[in-house]
Amino acid sequence: MNEINDLTKKSEKFLKTAKLVFDSEDYDSCVSRCYYAMFFMAEAALLSKGLKASSHKGVISLFGEHFVKSEIFERELGKALGDAYDKRLIGDYGVGFAVVEIEADDMLKTSQDFVKKLKNYLNKQ
Numbered sequence: 304m305n306e307i308n309d310l311t312k313k314s315e316k317f318l319k320t321a322k323l324v325f326d327s328e329d330y331d332s333c334v335s336r337c338y339y340a341m342f343f344m345a346e347a348a349l350l351s352k353g354l355k356a357s358s359h360k361g362v363i364s365l366f367g368e369h370f371v372k373s374e375i376f377e378r379e380l381g382k383a384l385g386d387a388y389d390k391r392l393i394g395d396y397g398v399g400f401a402v403v404e405i406e407a408d409d410m411l412k413t414s415q416d417f418v419k420k421l422k423n424y425l426n427k428q
Contacts, residue, residue: 307425310347314340314418321411330407331394337407337414338391341384344421351428363388380420383413 321336342359345366349355352369356362363384371381390410394402402410 307347307350310343310350311422311425314343314347317343318415318418321414325407325411328404330402330404331397333407334387334390334394334402334410337410338387338394340414341387341417344418345384347425348421351425359388375424376420380417383417387414387417 317336317340321333321340324330324332324336342362345362346356348370349362349365354365354369356365363381366384367381370376371378387410390402390406393400
């Protein structure tokens, strides 16, 4: 349970950082922090079921299998995690590509919703 709490706190910290870098117009960093906030919450949710993955794609896959396919969370939430991963790759590694303001703003709202829903789920467990 302690690891779940630690992941939740880290997720919340990354959401705050995402907002700060969004406000400073660093949209690449914003989507990266948004993704990691979602990633850590997905890891926490998986831990609540005794599951762990060794890679980002593994976390995304297990989240889809155990939380989306089982209809604990709506399909859009699983899709949002996958989309955030893709945006993070552009933000972190893209050369000649940049995340624009509207994409970062959408990602910020999506990640806040994702974290909130997973926190509510974990609080009920």
